[in-house]
Amino acid sequence: MADTPIQAEMDVERQKLEADIVCIGFGPATAGFLIELSRHIGGEEGAPPLASRCQPGMPLQVLCYERAEDLGFGVSGVVTRARSIRESLPGLSPADIPLGAAVTSERMVYLLDPVGASRRSRTVRIGDRILRLAGGALGMRDDAWELPWIPGFLHKTGGWVLSMGQFMQWAGMRLMGSGLVQLWPGMPVSRAVLDGQRVVGVQLLDQGTDRQGRPSDGFLPGMEVRAELTVVGDGPVGSVGRQLDERFGRPSRSEAPSDWAVGMKMVVDLPENSPLAPGAVYHTFGYPEPEIFGFMYVHPDRVASLGIFVPSWLNSPVRTAYRCLQHWIQHPYLARRLEGARLRSWGAKTLQESGRRAEPFLVGDGFARIGEGSGSTNVLTGSGVDEAWATGAQLAAGVAELWRAGLPMSRDRLEAAYEQRRRSSWVEREARVAERSRDGFRRGIVRGMLGMALAGWTGGRLWWPGGSRSKPRPIESLESFYRGRLTPEEIDAERRRSQSQGLALHEVLMERAGWPPIPHDGRLLVSHQDALLLGGKVQAPPGYTDHVVYMDPGLCETCGSRLCIEVCSGQALRPGERGVPAFDREKCVHCGACLWSCTRTLPGRPERSNLDFRVGAGGLHSAEN
């Protein structure tokens, strides 16, 4: 097993800090929670201000610890209906937020494969042929077909295009300016602190350690922050959320998250003569692989966010978001619109696409869970921010009620005050419709799309069944995936070459399978390294432990796929000694794709993959994503 001390077990004295409420992670859910709660703390709602229980005479003491080094680093560009945000902040206009715009148009575009390297099923190929034959009549242009109509459940009419980075910064400034809550970026929370069944606070990450987590120069043991309520908003791959899942298990109707996607995106500066209008929204599917969805949102001042989602059900053993992104932006439909554009920012994040089906216990004694990690993302409408914010705001309303009544933050009280609110809200109602909408994707792209349509039109009463969800679908072997394109001997030679050179396999295999080399231009088509440095501004402070750990390296030695290396968004995982991937913390963007792409499970623990993705410091340093 990995020789890595678990910080909880390290026998060091830890300083303690007292607060009333401690929050983990500052994403849209926590922002919604804090914005709503701060109104109650300050007594804006007409009721008396909320008073601290740990520091009598003071207002409610609320602390929020964010892993990234500033607020809004490492999140994403979105189009959102923003219903909950508008409810919390009446009168707010998207123009109040940098890079915000109201949605002005929406297009859904099917992209054909202009290079012939895409792995398309027979059905898709037949469909493509028909489209090409009927192209003129259907208005086909640039190897793409703009669908004449978008299903209502996918519409974001009246919604907003936002840069989540800028929106989080805006929300953070507003909160800090109120003086009612404290936000501390650059401070990862390593675990929840438990007293029996009760969460009593959090422990912050040790600082001044070596890469194995052992005390080193300037060692500062992570403090314990004790609080009556711990708000867990650490996102889809948050380590505290997973700790609580392990500790408390899951509700009987819930299953471990099994549908994921890595969303990789870039923010680009558009040229002066760009035809793209602010508020324009594009959704694409069909290319570079049929399973890959893409998006482009146009911000004011000639800026656009664009990117793709590479899902866990893309059954490729060389699943690489970056290379796919590069092919996607070269598709004639996009290339024409992006001519003269230049990379400004870049990043990646995981989306938990199981939604409500993987909903954990939302509350327990001393804790509540909000946001994407609590299963709030709606996979049918492709909406997560609105829902996340709503869950945070719902928790805040409930907590204010309990606090004012002098009631404890116990499981039953939180169930009544928060969970019931959530259950009776649109978040729950829409999540139920969406719950099984994507199952069909397990049987292919066509059935997946049909399943979404069925679920959307019937209010979730019908869907396309996706087969067993008890365990993840095994990834095809390289030999099987490339059958007919590369021989097993050729694959083996490439595998050995990549191992000796410490390189991922996808570049060479994709090119041998027909994908053209990337014509780097230093503007939009830049090396992966340049995307990291120039776009994501990725960096990691020294003095923290490695947060990607292989629990049993022996399992990696016999792993045939090493999908973690291929999927890594930052080239932070590379072939290492004896086949065990080597982790370079400097390059990690904390997207967490390696966590759900690991194909090996620990002996006797089928739910637990061999790759442990812990909380870590550093990552993206761009607030424009």
Add this chain to the structure above:
Amino acid sequence: MDTILLLLHTGPDGGLTRAARETVAAGQQILRDMPGASLVAGVVGGQVQPAIEQLASSGASRLLAVEGPAFGPARHATDAAAAAALIRSAQATLVLAAGTSRWSRALPAAAHRCQGCIDTHATGWAMVDGSLAITRWYYRQRMEAQLRRTPRPWLILFDPGIFPPWDGAPGPAQAQRVEVDADPNLQRTRVEGVQAPAAQAQTIRPDADLLLVAGAGWTKKQADGRAHVQEAEALLLDFLAKSRASLGSSKSLVDLSGEGEAVLSFLTHLNQVGQTGSTPRHPKGLATCCHGEEPHAVGWRFIHERRAINLDPGCGWARGKADVLYVADAFAVLAAVNARLAQAAPPAPGTPG
């Protein structure tokens, strides 16, 4: 009409330093484009006569000096007082000086005392619509501006290496002494001397012709699947010793050493070159085991000729950032280079021939 004052401090021998001679060249060039302007030289030092005689053919119409034991050492209080006195005495409208540590420390105060303004790190000049404009960098060499100022006197400190040092013939000359009262209040600071950097930092040589930049690749595993950090250290130190090159490093390599990793032990943050480090000036630069991506290349802005050794032919150096990219194993190349340098090295002084 403009009066251009060349503000010069002497070297330890009382003569003009290279930086001072560059300032003289700057003044002569600018004077040619400013009809009617006159040139004045003002020298500060413990003893200034050698410098004054060197300036005999400089074209300066007046030679001024502040001289005395109190003005020998580089000290803010006395230098600022001396510079302000010279500016006033010359009635200068433009003051040119070298961006030495001594003048950089003292001249802002002198500008303030003369109700003037000051620019440092000037890298060029031009006449625009009949008035002087300078260029200088902003945001750590990320963008360059050309600017002009209306207030006078305008003090301009040029970076070293911008002008070829003037090398005119010395001759008999006398300076007009400008008296400055070096009262005890100005001498609360005593300069003890200079201290060479610690032995392990000897590899930073700002005056070297060649900059060698070591990237994180030196500490990564090599073709045999293992890291060879000790071998990398030996190769690099051997090269530095033989070539007298200055050593730079990428950020990632410096950060690695901050984490107690078994990495190149002689590297510190002082070696760091790039967007988050320094931007040194050397005629030539050789990058080894580091990618030439944009943030790294910022540190190379003032490296005239650039070559790189990297195993990855697609690395950033290939895309217009280096003159030559050798796609090769830097371990093997540096070993071969060191062998050649050893063959060619002259015997060390005192070695029996």
Add this chain to the structure above:
Amino acid sequence: MTSTGYNIVVCGGLAPDPLQSLEPAMGPSGPALKNEMMLPVVLDPWASHALYEAAHLAGRIPGSKVWLVSLGHRGKLQQMMMTVAQKVPFELVAIEGAAGGFTDPAETAAALAEAIRSIPGLDPARLLVWGGWESATRGAGVTMALVGERLGIQDQFQGVDEFKVQPDGSFRILERVEGGQHQVSICTGPPVLAGWATGSLPEPRNNPQIGMQNMRSVMPALQKARTAKVGAEGVRFDRITLPQQQRATRVVKDLSPDQIADEIIGWIRQP
């Protein structure tokens, strides 16, 4: 009993997070950075070293206190404080004003000196004014010198890497000078101005307790920040450009290490 500690005032401004892509933009009031308000900011790196060294000295000399005087847009200062306030204890003195690289150091210095003069109870006989020797924005090395000048401090040091208090109360100071060397000076005592290079202390760890303690004064300081007019009076920027250097790279793929070594040796030896 009078205290023997120092009043250490550190001046530290904002700088864009170092890896951000920067572009100039001409605005109505002169040049600025494109998207300046969107860029993440940090405390100017050299000023950070000054702050850490100040906190270190204050921690060793009882009765000492550290102030951080910072000029910038209030929202950006607040953002910076979220990180800096976790590092070391200080009291913030905030000034609302322009803080970009294209403002004139003389105007910045005037605002800083005025703010320092307004700190109640500051004792000139115990005063150490510290900051970075240059900023990451303007990179002039002028601001701190002018702050010192305006405060009448004759003993100034720039590029400081070490500042030691000797048993007799004098200071032994190491400044970076040419040739990778340090100039060693002894100064009899305060008031002294030091523009720091890097010093020798590592960046302090983030400490939540220090953060909470600092925040008690940070938020009120931000709220009562005085506005200073800081610009670049008398300066005319003709143009601001990004360097666009593209070289014709010769990629050499098929030479042996020996052949490459021969080429490199030949190149090194060319005058």
